[in-house]
Amino acid sequence: MRIDLHAHSTASDGTDTPAELVRNAAAAGLDVVALTDHDTVGGYAEAIAAVPRGLTLVTGAELSCRLDGVGLHMLAYLFDPQEPELAAERELVRDDRTPRAQAMIGKLQELGVGVTWEQVARIAGNGSVGRPHIATAMVELGVVPTVSDAFTADWLADGGRAYAEKHELDPFDAIRLVKAAGGVTVFAHPAAVKRGACVPEEAIAALAAAGLDGIEVDHMDHDTDTRARLRGLAGDLGLLTTGSSDYHGSRKTCRLGEYTTDPEIYGEITRRATGAFPVPGAGGDARA
Structure with a gap:
């Protein structure tokens, strides 16, 4: 089994x-x-x-x-x-995902990465938007070779340069x-x-x-x-x-x-x- x-x-x-x-x-x-x-x-x-x-x-x-x-x-x-x-x-966690993603996109743009909300929204489709969608956008732009490579201190990992917090449960x-x-x-x-x-x-x-x-x-x-x-x-x-x-x-x-x-x-x-x-x-x- x-x-x-x-x-x-x-x-x-x-x-x-x-x-x-x-x-x-x-x-x-x-x-x-x-x-x-x-x-x-x-x-x-x-x-x-x-x-x-x-x-x-x-x-x-x-x-x-x-x-x-x-x-x-x-x-x-x-x-x-x-x-x-x-x-x-x-619902609280889901509702906070969009402004959090937008905040991370803003940080990436400040770092010179041309990710846009429209691009990430297209990738997420009807799904609950999250960091992997932003990472996928970075792959599309050639910034990182794989989604996993976006989850580093340079980019989207907890505390990373483009990280933003969201509502999370204790x-x-x-x-x-x-x-x-x-x-x-x-x-x-x-x-x-x-x-x-x-x-x-x-x-x-x-x-x-x-x-x-x-x-x-x-x-x-x-x-x-x-x-x-x-x-x-x-x-x-x-x-x-x-x-x-x-x-x-x-x-x-x-x-x-x-x-x-x-x-x-x-x-x-x-x-x-x-x-x-x-x-x-x-x-x-x-x-x-």
Whole structure:
């Protein structure tokens, strides 16, 4: 059983539509895929309608958080998308994405980079605009060779020359809100140092004490030693460990199913969730 619990669609900063994402997941030989767009559930309806037979969809989101000045992402699975308090916080984050992107574009222009809002809006389409869309614009202009190369101190990384802050959740509040909505929380890529500063292990311990369910261990931004260290930390703290591709379509090099989650861990996540249930495929054509 192959399970990938972290993937993005055009509802945020992926390049596959939600329908394409589930079809591509089935074509990649996955049995389970999670749709975890940034701070939005906007792709749910399309993805659910398109789930092919043989694939199960886990609905979720990747919530933008900040702790002591350090940005982090919290994966939330199988929560009630209609729960009002969590929905209101997601909306605050989404609403702040446009002025934040415009601020970063202004900083890039001051640095001599000719990115425009019109260009970034075209790239984002109907999705929730984010840094990867700005990075894609930079690639189009030949400023950087890849999207990942834009996430440095020179450009868009946390604290970088063109970085701008947005509204973000306190991760302790995120855990509380997701739990109140019947969901399960997993700290995404907690040691992805190339993305910028990471929270210390003491903070992960505090989050675990506050009800964090797990940490994403097997991820392209974690090397072998880091994965071993995180697995040991999870064992000490009683946390679940997941593996995921963090797929963004053609925007990043990661492939669906590049890293996967143990079926027993997936089973525990679904047992803990009360806000929503995994969606089995209803027989859609994976080739459509």
